[in-house]
Amino acid sequence: MIKQRKALLIFTNRDIEANEVGYLQLNNGKQYEIFYEKANESQGNFKIRYQHRILDLKTYIEASELQEIQNKFNQKYWSNGVIYHEVILDKW
Known part of the structure; x- marks a missing residue:
């Protein structure tokens, strides 16, 4: 069984060179910073700071969802x- 979890992306900053562009808020209320890695500007290279690790958002959502984001x-x-976007995280 694949573990899925609802979450909300909250973008607060359009500056991709900023330390953070927003937050990933899980349905339990916990928030984690999201930043944009400039290595691939054409398609969302959003990264999540999660418990002293860096996670790639692409790993947890479908490509079509990433394009919409x-x-x-x-x-x-x-x-x-501010921009809000609800997502379903796979294998979280």
């Missing part, structure tokens, strides 16, 4: 300065 992140205008 990247499109939201690339929007010119963010309402309220």
Whole structure:
């Protein structure tokens, strides 16, 4: 059985060179920083700081979902300065 977990991506910063661009909030309320690795700017290279490790978001979601997240992140205008996106994390 594959363990899945609901989570919310909360993007607070469009600056991909910033230390963090947002948070991954799990359904238990815990939050982990998300940052953008510039090695692959064409498709979301979002990384998660999780318990002294760096995890790649691509490992836990489908490619189509990642593209949708990247499109939201690339929007010119963010309402309220924040973007939310609900995801299902596989094998978390």
